[in-house]
Amino acid sequence: MQGVMAWRLMRRKAFSTISKAFKSFSGYPTTRSPSLLELDLPDNWTPNPTTATTTAIPHFQNHASRQTAALIDGRLMAEEIRSGIASEIKRMRDATGKVPGLAVILVGNRKDSQTYVRNKIKACEEVGITSLMAELPDKCGEDEVLDAVLSFNENPSVHGILVQLPLPQHLDEEKILNAVSLEKDVDGFHPINMGNLAMRGREPLFVPCTPRGCIELLLRSGVQIMGKKAVVIGRSNIVGLPTSLLLQRHHATVTVIHAFTKNAEQITQEADIVVSAVGVPNLVRGFWLKPGAVVIDVGTSPVEDPGSEYGYRLTGDVCYEEAVKVVSAITPVPGGVGPMTIAMLLCNTVDSAKRAFGFS
Numbered sequence: 001m002q003g004v005m006a007w008r009l010m011r012r013k014a015f016s017t018i019s020k021a022f023k024s025f026s027g028y029p030t031t032r033s034p035s036l037l038e039l040d041l042p043d044n045w046t047p048n049p050t051t052a053t054t055t056a057i058p059h060f061q062n063h064a065s066r067q068t069a070a071l072i073d074g075r076l077m078a079e080e081i082r083s084g085i086a087s088e089i090k091r092m093r094d095a096t097g098k099v100p101g102l103a104v105i106l107v108g109n110r111k112d113s114q115t116y117v118r119n120k121i122k123a124c125e126e127v128g129i130t131s132l133m134a135e136l137p138d139k140c141g142e143d144e145v146l147d148a149v150l151s152f153n154e155n156p157s158v159h160g161i162l163v164q165l166p167l168p169q170h171l172d173e174e175k176i177l178n179a180v181s182l183e184k185d186v187d188g189f190h191p192i193n194m195g196n197l198a199m200r201g202r203e204p205l206f207v208p209c210t211p212r213g214c215i216e217l218l219l220r221s222g223v224q225i226m227g228k229k230a231v232v233i234g235r236s237n238i239v240g241l242p243t244s245l246l247l248q249r250h251h252a253t254v255t256v257i258h259a260f261t262k263n264a265e266q267i268t269q270e271a272d273i274v275v276s277a278v279g280v281p282n283l284v285r286g287f288w289l290k291p292g293a294v295v296i297d298v299g300t301s302p303v304e305d306p307g308s309e310y311g312y313r314l315t316g317d318v319c320y321e322e323a324v325k326v327v328s329a330i331t332p333v334p335g336g337v338g339p340m341t342i343a344m345l346l347c348n349t350v351d352s353a354k355r356a357f358g359f360s
């Protein structure tokens with residue numbers, strides 16, 4: 001018992017030192033909520049493990065009295081964020097005479113990629129970010145893509161570079177992403193940004209947009225992350241892995257589920273927070289979920305729907321109709337994570353321009 005107490009005291013001391021170090025760190029870009037990369041503990045933290053509750057998320061505790069879950073409206077939150085960004089950019093232009101710029105590199109003719117890129121460029125225009133685009137044919141050589149990256153790296157009116165993924169098979173994705181300047185890596189996919197995200201005591205220049213969007217959805221919904229059991233389904237470099245790292249920074253106990261996981265249902269059943277990012281429609285059934293849990297559905301898979309305008313519609317990883325009867329809050333697809341991903345891309349681009357201009 002003595003040993004446990006001493007250990008707790010030691011931890012507490014260490015944490016308060018870290019807290020101070022982080023509070024004195026003034027490098028937070030203003031469009032990033034200070035809590036996004038949280039690594040230190042809040043002042044009211046106590047080292048009693050029983051505070052790690054596995055009961056319902058307080059904000060949504062009244063879910064039992066409801067038949068259906070609260071909807072986490074990503075479209076609305078993204079709209080709020082975008083209007084905040086628009087006024088930040090106006091303030092920046094008034095003070096410096098300059099605006100942020102985003103460069104998008106699109107290789108090939110995938111319909112979905114073309115749509116995403118078009119949406120991103122439209123979102124830029126609406127908030128006052130200048131956008132540049134390099135469109136390359138499916139059959140282009142690696143050198144052509146690398147040349148596009150390098151010329152954007154050198155262009156001082158470009159503050160963010162996004163290489164739309166997936167790239168055609170014959171191109172070396174790793175090599176191309178590594179060529180993106182660390183200071184312009186608004187996707188946060190550069191290995192140094194990823195490494196800094198993973199390591200305690202370090203701050204990445206950029207956090208990947210979809211994971212950042214997932215955390216913002218939770219924070220803005222008033223969901224407490226600290227001490228909660230979180231399950232991330234999927235371990236991709238662009239979503240699953242960085243999301244699990246961000247949840248750990250917020251002091252969740254994180255389990256990552258993937259193709260080789262045994263008893264995925266049972267593990268997910270214990271989770272207070274479930275983030276699913278695999279792109280398999282209706283993988284997560286209602287019985288996988290704990291009553292009162294909060295669900296962030298990252299999946300956006302097209303499924304055939306003869307009744308709809310384009311012959312298909314987008315579906316998440318979670319069986320929504322079943323989940324709403326069990327959980328306390330859930331993001332819809334579309335209208336959940338997708339719009340937040342784009343809003344976070346705009347945030348990252350503004351943060352980057354602020355750093356480049358020395359403007360805050």
Ligand SMILES: Nc1nc(=O)c2c([nH]1)NC[C@@H]1CN(c3ccc(C(=O)N[C@@H](CCC(=O)O)C(=O)O)cc3)C=[N+]21
Nearest residue numbers: 116162163164165166187209300334335336338339341
């Ligand atoms: N370098 C790179 N960075 C990315 O961030 C990136 C990428 N490559 N490749 C593809 C994925 C996918 N992605 C989405 C962005 C917005 C929506 C989105 O806004 N979805 C809307 C619906 C859009 C529609 O209706 O078509 C929604 O969910 O409500 C979806 C998906 C970003 N990605």
Ligand SMILES: [Mg+2]
Nearest residue numbers: 234236240277
């Ligand atoms: Mg994934």
